[in-house]
Amino acid sequence: MDVTEVLLPGVGLRYEFTNHEGERIAVVAERTGDFELVVYTGRDPDESRPVVRFNSEEADAVAEILGAPRIAERFADLTKEVPGLLAAQVEVRSASPYAGEPLGRTRARTRTGASIVAIVRGEDVIAPPMPDEVLQAGDVLVVIGTREGIADVDEIIQG
Amino acid sequence: MHTPAALLLELGLILTALSVLGGVARRLSLSPIPLYLLAGLAVGEGGVAPVPAAGEFVETGAAIGVVLLLLTLGLQFSLPEFTAGLRQHMPSAVVDLVLNAAPGAVTGWLLGFDGLGILALAGATYVSSSGIIARLLADLRRLGNRETPAILSVLVMEDIVMAAYLPLLAVLAAGGPWWQALLGTVAAVGAVLAAFTASYRWGHHLGRLLSHPDAEQLLLRVLGLTLIVAALAEVVHASAAVGAFLVGLSLTGETADRARAVLSPLRDLFAAIFFLGIGLSVDPEELVPFLPAACGLAAVTAVTKVVTGRYAASRDRVGRRGQLRAGTALIARGEFSLVIIGLVGTMHGGLAPLVTAYVFVLAVVGPLLTHLAGALPRGPDRAAAETVRPPHP
DSSP states (O other), X not given: OOOEEXXXXXXXXXXXXXXXXXXXXXXXXXXXXXXXXXXXXXXXXXXXEEEEEXXXXXXHHHHHHHHHHHHHHHHHHHHHTXXXXXXXXXXXXXXXXXXXXXXXXXXXXXXXXXXXXXXXXXXEEESSOOTTOBOOTTXXXXXXXXXXXXXXXXXXXXX | OOOOHHHHHHHHHHXXXXXXXXXXXXXXXXXXXXXXXXXXXXXXXXXXXXXXXXXXXXXXXXXXXXXXXXXXXXHTOOHHHXXXXXXXXXXXXXXHHHHHHXXXXXXXXXXXXXXXXXXXXXXXXXXXXXXXXXXXXXXXXOTXXXXXXXXXXXXXXXXXXXXXXXXXXXXXXXXXXXXXXXXXXXXXXXXXXXXXXXXHHHHHHHHHHHOOSSHHHHHHHHHHHHHHXXXXXXXXXXXXXXXXXXXXXXXXXXXXXXXXHHHHHHHHHHHHHHHHHHHHHSOHHHHGGGHHHHHHHHHHHHHHHHHHHHHHHHHTTOOHHHHHXXXXXXXXXXXXXXXXXXXXXXXXTTHHHHHHHHXXXXXXXXXXXXXHHHHSOOOTHHHHHHHHSOOOO
16 A cells, blocks of 8 residues: 655645545644544545544554554464464553563563564554563563463463 | 732733633634734724733733744744755745735835835735644644645745844844844854754754753743843844744754643743734824725735745646635735834834734735635536546655
8 A cells, every 4th residue: 555645844744545445545643643534535636524633642542443453463364374373462551560671571482382473562563572672561462372372471461 | 029910900801802802713713813913902002991001011021922933933843844845845935935025025115115114014925924824724624635735835935034034134123234234144044054054963962951851841941042042142133033943943853842832822822912012012093094005915915825825736736726725825924924023113104004904904814715715616627627637646
């Protein structure tokens, strides 16, 4: 998919693309952190029709909804090809003993056999994560392994 | 400490009145600036409700208002955006300058102003109000429109022209022999270039020096530095406004974003006082004889801005309706035309009332016209636009 980036001097950026149904869509990212989703209805090709506005917090939530499951899904597709292997998401809660600790300190793979293949942090995806990557509360770990392995990782992370 | 009750009361009444007026204007999605000017006229000398006690405060507040307006303008400036705009819209900027400065210059000449008066009036008709227009585009939800980048690029270009123009005007207004004016201008333009270089080479150092996680600390630091630089600039006759603009330019990145956020309520307050102060400094009786000239000039320069906007939008291959939206959006004049008047001062009989009336007309008419242009029926233009326009990349 081609995304065209357009500068809006003093305001922010606009990302334009056409979806599979041929609808022309743009996301206006304002410097204030607000986002606006618009579509071009086609009667006047230059006029946008505003659809929704998000403040930065809402935009984060939407990004997470759209982003995190897709990452897990992609790994889920991968695991389908290997019987017995599953992908799951494990959230690092603020109460977790490993929030603020490097990933390596969990020794998850050594202890469970399951692998942490990605960390979803807000809009960012860290894949593959390095052992010195410091976990933060709210991170979602994408874990691949057997059912027991994943359960063990969850137990370790939640403490 | 003696609390001046009269001052507090007058100021409170003024701010309350401004908030009511601003609320009305916003409801009609108009700029509150013209109403602030009217309020200033009403409370000034010869007005209906004079405020003797608050006059001095308004004068001081107005000076701070100019500084904050220019500081935030500098803060939102970004070199990559400017160079991108320059690449695509250099011809638009030239068209903008020629078409819109000329009517002001000619009018100034016809009215018998001297060189400085002509230059000031040319500047006042040239510069659109980036404040009004940016707000207008957001309010009308046009940020997604295809013509919007062209409008914003023209505005950025105007801002940078102002960076060279304001010091020139300030030095000329300070008087003195020609070589002093020349020297002052060279110094001022040199300072702008130096600020640019500094901000993109060492901007992060300045940012680190000023930035602080605490919003209050950040506010005090940025404001303190700005006022000091503004005062120094004023001492060398380069205008406090220019000094503030330089500080804004040299702050970049996250510090600039945060500084803008913490400063914006303060800016809104003092900018309102500045507009009030401009109205206050004009005698309503002086204004009346200039009304015909102001309206005529407004009509001419509204047309020239429409031409400018249409040209700029057509460079981005925008269709006819979009071109018209862009042209009408650019009509509004506002804060900078008034800053120019503030710089040249009241020593030019006629200039301040003329420009005040002029800004008043266009700050009202501009937003209204672009509102209407957006509501135009999508006529036969639609087919034409779709066949002419190549598909967007």
